[in-house]
Amino acid sequence: MNGVPMEHGLVLAATLFALGLCGLMFRRNMIFVLMSLEIMLNAAGLAFIVAGTGWQQPQGQVMFLLVITLAAAEASVGLALLIQLYHRFKTLNIDVASRMRG
Amino acid sequence: MELAFYLSGLAAVLATLGVIANPNPVHGVLYLVVSLLAVALVFFTLGAPFAGALEIIVYAGAIMVLFVFVVMMLNLGQAAAEQERLWLQPRTWIGPSLLAAVLLLTLISLLWRDDIQRVIEGGELTAKGAGTLLYGPWLLLVELGALLLLAALVTASHVGRTVPVAAPKPAARDMPTGDADQPQPPQQPARGESSSPAGKEVL
């Protein structure tokens, strides 16, 4: 075997993304929700790297840098929200923060 | 190299499964670190060592430490883990998992059409290429990233303030409205008082 087919890398990224999505959908604890989000972002970054190395272009790495920046920003804001949620409701269950019900 | 790719990929998937299925937050964070390290290894095998290094330093290092800090600060204990276990009934996760599986199968079926026809040989993609691109034609992306981080910094420091819930700062309500020419009706302060029990909605 000589080299990895690009599909395999992309399938790995898709799998990780689907797992993150799954966690996002059924976890109620906000810590796990945020971690699932991180997984999904990381999967997107992986897809960029796979494409970048597959085509031997540096653009993939540049986009991965942007994804990492986004992940850092998202994590800081998300964790601040988490602290605020816990402060208000004394729980991490995001279902309690449902005052926007129509 | 190929073997390393498949092995670390498997490790990443398994560790991620551990993240989403684990009741204990600390264990979840550790599983996530493992998953991220595995993905970093994948990067190395694909020939992107700069991205792999960033993955370890920024993701597995900085961001995960943030998670660990928060988990430790909240100090949830055993009761929270028990609660998590209660929430993790099959009837909660079976539906979303099926949905995610359908999505995954669709994605794979779209990828598996044999029209990409490219093999990753493991040629090095160094930081030099990314750097010249980033500080050349894609300079706007640097600005964008800087702006994003600044916005996140401001938002996090604003949202994360722990203002005492019972007594919000009076300055927030008694801001002048700007209608200096229209005399304030006398009931204005009274209305402000009556809203103070609900004042916790003001951050």
Added chain:
Amino acid sequence: MMEPLTTFLTTLSTAQATAALLPLTFLLPLAGTLILAFSRGTLSYRLSALVGVGSVGLAAVATLLLALGFAADAAPQTVTLWTWIAVGDFTPRISLALDGLSLTMLGVITGVGFLIHLFAAWYMRGEAGITRFYTYMNLFVFSMILLVLGDNLLLLFLGWEGVGLCSYLLISYYYQHSANGWAGFKAFIITRIGDVFLAIGMFLLFSRLGTLNITEILELAPKAWQAGDTTVELAAFLLLGGALGKSAQLPLHTWLADAMAGPTPVSALIHAATMVTAGVYLIARMHGIFELAPLALYTTGLIGALTLLMAGFAALAQTDIKRVLAYSTMSQIGYMFLALGVGAYDTAIFHLMTHAFFKALLFLSAGAVIVSCHHEQDMRNLGGLWRKLPLAYMGFVVGGAALAALPLVSAGFYSKDEILWQALAADQQGLLIAGLIGALLTSLYTLRLIIGTFHGTAKSANARHAEAGRGFAHGLPLVVLAVLSTFLGAWITPPLSGVLPAGPGDGVTAGHGAVELIAAAVALSGMALAVWLFGLKRGWLRLADHGMGAGLWQLWHHAWGFDMLYDWTLVRPYRGLVALLKSDVVEGVFRLLAKLVRLVHLGLSRTQTGKLRGYAVTMVVGATLILLSLALVI
């Protein structure tokens, strides 16, 4: 001593001075409007009145300087400010034309307007919304000045609509009473009917002559048409329709009496002195078209004669002093239309000017009486006020003398006598006789008004406790207008010779003296009859008591029943039609649509659970569906 004065006058008459002063006349009231409108009620009463009166006062000063310059060098001038619209060859400009006619109108608007603004500062004391009042008043003056200065019909139309709007706003000024709002609606809608005629007339002129510039229209019209052509007759009739609506002539006259719902200074300025004479101005300005349309011109005179008779009889049977004055306004504008109809345009404008003086005086005096008697304006409750309100009594006597054309000493005598003489010189005996009957009626209702209001005994507590007005803002306008309503006002000769063609009687003297004598005799006999009827027999209301008289009184009191006629022939059928259309099938379709939207809204708002996970699931389902369809299609 004379040297600097001459230099000053020469400077004033230059084109630069005109170019500087002419825009000021309308920009100052506009500035006043904007200041008052954007102050959002933060100005005090005094400051609001100062801005409102001051802006019109400065405009009057600018007009005075313009008039001085014009007296030194009477050449018509045009000041073009900017191009308003540019569509191909059609480029109407914001362009002001100064000539004898527009200067006369400008003088009346700013001069009389300033005095009325000043009087309003006294009249409106203690009323809420003074800023709103002066905002509308200044806007009115601005629009009216645009109307008379505009050198093209489009700009004239802008001013025309602007004064209509201000009229509506000011009639319904006391908007807390719905009746005032309805009076405003009525005025707005009826004048709108006239405006549609005017607009179509403008379209017609533009489509045939390719221009809206008034000077060019007057030049091109004789080349394009023979006298009596159908097109030019139609155009003249359409313009006449516009003038009828604005000037409250038959058959579009019903709004003016109800327009008295506004504050009295508004009635003085808009519904007596300036706006309602815009129709007269329009016809005089477009005289070239009417000269080519003899039928339309004859109709103008006929309508004027009919209106002056109709309104004269109606004025005899009113009890509200403002309504008496309103009908007398209609009647006097009827005289102006009569003069226009016999081709004596300059006489019509002369009567317009003197009428503006004495009718403004009468309305302001009426305002003084109304405020002094605690807002009592029904003659049945007034009486015996002449000792208590000497200044208002003086105003009524001088203004009434001018209205009834008291020989030699009043301004009204000279202008009205001129109209009758022009009618005779044009060989229109029918119109002359109508004018003479109208003069008799005028004397009758004027003296009835004065006797009913000021003589006899006070008939209510309000009249018994009348308090005379005091102060500069109350006295000055009355005195100035009273002076202008005497023969001194008739000495002001409008500089119209270069603008308007000479009337049929100009330069002819044979028989003039006889007409003067007859007119004087009619006026005096009318007054004598009035004194005998209303003064000595004290029977000014007794007409209503017995059979025939009561019927006539009722008929005249309701102004020949035009309101009822329009109600039965137009308003009720229309309302019936609307009621019919309200419940038709097409309406049901739209209702169903609205119901459907509400239903879907109710359903969709259920999906807003506020639970983050639910939203995530929804998004994933959507993404999966899109990707699945993509996978199946490709």
